[in-house]
Amino acid sequence: MTAIRTTPRRAVSLVVAFALGLLMPGTSALATGSAAYRPVTSARLLNAQHDSGWLMYRRSYDSRGYAPFTQITPANVSRLKIAFTYKTGLKQGHEAPPVVNGRYMFITTPLDHVIALDAETGKVLWKYRKKLAPGARRSVCCGVPNRGVALFGDDVYLATLDNHVVALKAVTGKVDWDRKVEAAGTGYTMTLAPLVVDGEVIVGESGGEFGARDFIVALDARTGRQIWKRYTVPAPGQPGGNTWPRGDAYKHGGGPAWLTGSYDPETDTLFWGVGNPAPWLPTDRPGRNLYTDSVLAMNPHTGKIKWFYQYTRHDAWDYDGVNQSVLADIDYHGKKVKALLHADRNGWFYALDRVNGKFLWARPFTYVNTITGIKSDGTPVEDGSRRPAAGKKVFACPSPFGGKNWWPMSVDPKTGMAYLPTVHACADLEGVAVKYKRGLPYYGERPTIRHQPGTSDWGEVQAIDINTGKQVWSRMYRKPWDDGMLSTASGLVFSGSLNGRLYAFDARSGKVLWKSRKLRSGIIGVPSTYEVDGHQYVAVLAGYGGVMSLFGQKLTGATPKHPMPRGGELYVFRLP
Amino acid sequence: MSSGFREALPRALLAGLLVSVVIAPAARSASPVSVCVDRSSPSAHIDRIAARRAAAHAGLRIRIVRFDSDHGLGAGQFRKLAKRRCDLIMGFPVEAGSMAVPAGLEHTAVYLDTGFVLLSRKGWHLDALPRGSQLGVSYQSPPDQVLSARTHRFRIRIFNTESRELAALAAGRIDAAAVWQPTYWAYRQRHRVAAHWKANRLGLPHASWGLAALYSPRVRTVAARFADALEHVKVPRPGPQPGTDASSGATTGRAPGQPRLYTAGQARAGARLFVADCARCHGADLQGISGPPLKGATLAGPDADLTVGDIFGILSQRMPMGAPGSLSRAEYTRLMAFLLRENGFPPGGTPLRYTQALASKVPLAGATSETDVASDGH
Numbered sequence: 001m002t003a004i005r006t007t008p009r010r011a012v013s014l015v016v017a018f019a020l021g022l023l024m025p026g027t028s029a030l031a032t033g034s035a036a037y038r039p040v041t042s043a044r045l046l047n048a049q050h051d052s053g054w055l056m057y058r059r060s061y062d063s064r065g066y067a068p069f070t071q072i073t074p075a076n077v078s079r080l081k082i083a084f085t086y087k088t089g090l091k092q093g094h095e096a097p098p099v100v101n102g103r104y105m106f107i108t109t110p111l112d113h114v115i116a117l118d119a120e121t122g123k124v125l126w127k128y129r130k131k132l133a134p135g136a137r138r139s140v141c142c143g144v145p146n147r148g149v150a151l152f153g154d155d156v157y158l159a160t161l162d163n164h165v166v167a168l169k170a171v172t173g174k175v176d177w178d179r180k181v182e183a184a185g186t187g188y189t190m191t192l193a194p195l196v197v198d199g200e201v202i203v204g205e206s207g208g209e210f211g212a213r214d215f216i217v218a219l220d221a222r223t224g225r226q227i228w229k230r231y232t233v234p235a236p237g238q239p240g241g242n243t244w245p246r247g248d249a250y251k252h253g254g255g256p257a258w259l260t261g262s263y264d265p266e267t268d269t270l271f272w273g274v275g276n277p278a279p280w281l282p283t284d285r286p287g288r289n290l291y292t293d294s295v296l297a298m299n300p301h302t303g304k305i306k307w308f309y310q311y312t313r314h315d316a317w318d319y320d321g322v323n324q325s326v327l328a329d330i331d332y333h334g335k336k337v338k339a340l341l342h343a344d345r346n347g348w349f350y351a352l353d354r355v356n357g358k359f360l361w362a363r364p365f366t367y368v369n370t371i372t373g374i375k376s377d378g379t380p381v382e383d384g385s386r387r388p389a390a391g392k393k394v395f396a397c398p399s400p401f402g403g404k405n406w407w408p409m410s411v412d413p414k415t416g417m418a419y420l421p422t423v424h425a426c427a428d429l430e431g432v433a434v435k436y437k438r439g440l441p442y443y444g445e446r447p448t449i450r451h452q453p454g455t456s457d458w459g460e461v462q463a464i465d466i467n468t469g470k471q472v473w474s475r476m477y478r479k480p481w482d483d484g485m486l487s488t489a490s491g492l493v494f495s496g497s498l499n500g501r502l503y504a505f506d507a508r509s510g511k512v513l514w515k516s517r518k519l520r521s522g523i524i525g526v527p528s529t530y531e532v533d534g535h536q537y538v539a540v541l542a543g544y545g546g547v548m549s550l551f552g553q554k555l556t557g558a559t560p561k562h563p564m565p566r567g568g569e570l571y572v573f574r575l576p
Numbered sequence: 577m578s579s580g581f582r583e584a585l586p587r588a589l590l591a592g593l594l595v596s597v598v599i600a601p602a603a604r605s606a607s608p609v610s611v612c613v614d615r616s617s618p619s620a621h622i623d624r625i626a627a628r629r630a631a632a633h634a635g636l637r638i639r640i641v642r643f644d645s646d647h648g649l650g651a652g653q654f655r656k657l658a659k660r661r662c663d664l665i666m667g668f669p670v671e672a673g674s675m676a677v678p679a680g681l682e683h684t685a686v687y688l689d690t691g692f693v694l695l696s697r698k699g700w701h702l703d704a705l706p707r708g709s710q711l712g713v714s715y716q717s718p719p720d721q722v723l724s725a726r727t728h729r730f731r732i733r734i735f736n737t738e739s740r741e742l743a744a745l746a747a748g749r750i751d752a753a754a755v756w757q758p759t760y761w762a763y764r765q766r767h768r769v770a771a772h773w774k775a776n777r778l779g780l781p782h783a784s785w786g787l788a789a790l791y792s793p794r795v796r797t798v799a800a801r802f803a804d805a806l807e808h809v810k811v812p813r814p815g816p817q818p819g820t821d822a823s824s825g826a827t828t829g830r831a832p833g834q835p836r837l838y839t840a841g842q843a844r845a846g847a848r849l850f851v852a853d854c855a856r857c858h859g860a861d862l863q864g865i866s867g868p869p870l871k872g873a874t875l876a877g878p879d880a881d882l883t884v885g886d887i888f889g890i891l892s893q894r895m896p897m898g899a900p901g902s903l904s905r906a907e908y909t910r911l912m913a914f915l916l917r918e919n920g921f922p923p924g925g926t927p928l929r930y931t932q933a934l935a936s937k938v939p940l941a942g943a944t945s946e947t948d949v950a951s952d953g954h
Contacts, residue, residue, distance in 0.1 A: 140868055440886060
């Protein structure tokens with residue numbers, strides 16, 4: 001720094017060198033004065049449900065999105081006030097939950113920026129922006145989102161659109177390691193929040209709309225070294241390989257693993273959802289097309305598959321089976337069963353025995369005309385006339401958006417209910433000839449979204465009894481309900497609307513107890529909650545975009561003259 | 577600082593100041609927001625345009641104040657400027673991934689993605705520089721700090737200033753030069769020799785930067801309005817037109833002999849359609865929003881290996897995403913003409929036809945790599 005000040009030199013070099021100087025170890029003014037960072041151990045992750053923070057994507061390994069906090073209650077929720085806000089400066093869809101450890105909050109934005117803030121004051125501690133490889137955005141289907149970070153030790157982990165996993169030091173934001181798991185722009189992208197289990201950072205690839213052959217990969221959290229990699233589409237000769245036709249179809253078979261998995265420490269099992277086969281048009285890939293539209297139960301240390309259950313066989317409708325597996329115990333024929341609960345894009349709500357994968361029951365949670373029943377052994381029954389083929393158009397319900405898209409449901413063990421963000425839409429699906437080209441869209445179908453028979457509403461928030469699958473309460477909305485759900489022990493359910501308001505519902509009745517003022521943009525970011533210094537906070541990112549902004553303009557009522565407001569902003573609420 | 581390049585800046589600056597003088601009287605009643613532009617910075621011109629467009633968008637009255645960092649500025653001077661003379665300071669480089677600024681000051685979002693580029697006649701990438709070739713860097717710039725710490729198969733020549741470095745490249749004394757991209761842009765305005773250079777992203781740590789405006793927390797309210805507006809305005813990048821004498825009017829960096837696949841009229845009509853039907857997802861500047869960029873590396877990068885037919889297939893069969901196939905054949909063809917123009921293809925006398933576009937095996941790669949540098953920002 002002194003050399004720079006005493007030696008006249010070309011101005012811009014000086015400015016740049018000056019800014020570079022700030023990056024050098026020991027000179028960062030931004031990171032000083034922050035609270036001590038408490039390392040995130042495996043023990044803390046196992047106990048994350050009871051942590052004061054929000055340590056992972058869905059708070060705890062069971063993916064319930066449920067917090068034990070009781071300071072904000074049905075009686076006082078209407079007094080919630082904004083504690084702080086932060087504008088991200090980006091216009092695309094903001095889909096991440098704020099992740100909190102102690103006083104450190106980490107948010108991610110579209111295009112893979114990470115921002116660390118003080119969880120009490122909102123002071124920005126550091127920012128990291130992944131410089132994406134050229135062409136990385138060629139293979140994005142549904143915007144350029146990122147769904148948040150994972151924490152372990154002193155590091156923060158990010159999965160990127162150009163298929164890197166990046167470990168950042170939590171206190172400074174400096175890169176600890178950066179590992180490429182796949183080439184950029186070749187059909188693969190990553191948008192999910194990683195999951196850390198036993199010192200492994202586990203991520204899955206997206207690419208079901210680009211003919212990628214997707215996989216789940218585990219890296220050593222300290223070094224980034226690969227520990228295992230599991231293709232979700234088996235090769236010929238591997239178990240399940242015969243569910244694909246001979247030839248190269250499996251190489252472009254999709255099976256994206258684009259949402260964060262769950263983990264059951266009791267049985268030491270990792271659960272990961274696998275998405276749709278590619279292309280959407282099923283004609284050229286006869287067979288069940290394993291393990292697309294399935295849940296995989298895996299050994300988390302080896303990636304070996306213990307069992308799987310396929311929700312949709314030989315999918316023709318983009319019933320991307322990736323939605324989260326919630327681990328909860330249910331009453332089943334008078335017995336308590338360790339269940340896996342799942343609300344699928346295909347419109348069915350499933351309960352499986354998570355120990356052995358046995359199908360328990362399933363019930364539709366929206367109007368379905370494609371998979372018309374499910375036998376007691378778990379085999380789906382289809383209406384064969386609902387399959388599109390080249391030149392053939394069908395009316396299929398749900399639409400490729402699914403009865404529920406990726407936005408996670410929440411399960412409250414006290415009420416015994418699952419809270420579902422629901423989309424009511426059907427589609428005319430027209431098959432068209434398609435050929436594979438690396439990095440380009442690979443669909444073979446053209447969807448035109450239609451109303452579901454019997455309703456002009458596109459969205460619903462509903463509660464489902466996790467012991468029976470029956471609906472307990474419902475609130476219908478004009479726009480699709482496209483936000484994650486958060487439930488708390490005080491009997492509240494939080495979720496945001498595309499109109500830009502954060503809602504608090506009464507968990508038992510569904511009554512709307514509070515709505516925030518209209519925030520800067522529609523909310524598609526998953527809400528989280530945490531406690532600092534005796535205050536409970538509820539945090540959410542507003543920032544409309546993503547899949548709905550591309551395919552679903554009609555559902556949101558936006559027009560070129562009246563577009564949906566854009567712009568990412570973090571809102572953090574607490575009681576006065 | 578003895579080259580013509582140095583003298584060029586004040587003239588460009590003067591033009592900007594004249595405009596700000598015209599604006600000033602209207603702003604006299606309420607005190608206008610003072611926006612400082614570093615006249616020594618090669619991005620001064622862009623900084624001024626960005627400031628004016630942001631101000632217009634936000635409905636803010638601004639006064640552009642010039643300052644000169646030619647003798648160097650430390651954190652203290654920036655703080656002093658922000659305290660005394662400037663509500664906002666344009667053109668501050670923040671590094672992608674760090675965004676560090678002087679303590680006590682804050683910054684807006686990046687309004688221009690830039691950084692260090694590798695210039696050479698042959699269009700080399702760093703890892704393709706031939707053994708024994710000479711690469712220029714300027715003293716203590718990030719490329720110098722990163723490269724000089726290691727040994728390479730090429731040789732590093734360190735220059736005291738970037739203008740000397742560029743003069744050496746122009747004279748053929750070095751084979752390639754790592755320079756700050758806005759310096760290259762400014763140089764190219766004055767030196768025709770630079771039309772023969774190709775610029776590539778410099779694939780090194782600390783090579784990717786953005787320009788943002790600095791401000792002090794005391795003006796946060798005004799700064800927030802300004803920052804908001806900066807996100808919404810289009811900041812011009814000196815496009816890939818090294819041949820300023822090219823008469824076609826198209827932004828072509830292609831060598832003559834490239835196929836002429838469409839007419840200028842088709843592309844103009846396509847541009848209008850693009851605004852109506854595509855810009856919402858791909859951005860008015862084609863740099864991508866929720867949809868991918870349609871310019872540069874994404875479409876026309878060599879690794880993309882895409883043909884006109886590949887892209888036209890996606891365009892005509894899948895777009896717009898909410899209503900695929902809803903435009904007429906002629907409209908899709910016009911949009912393709914516009915995309916070709918924006919990716920460096922020259923117009924010709926024969927219009928592009930729908931079936932011909934679908935079947936076309938003409939590779940999209942080869943547009944100047946200058947656009948690639950910009951293609952993956954936001």
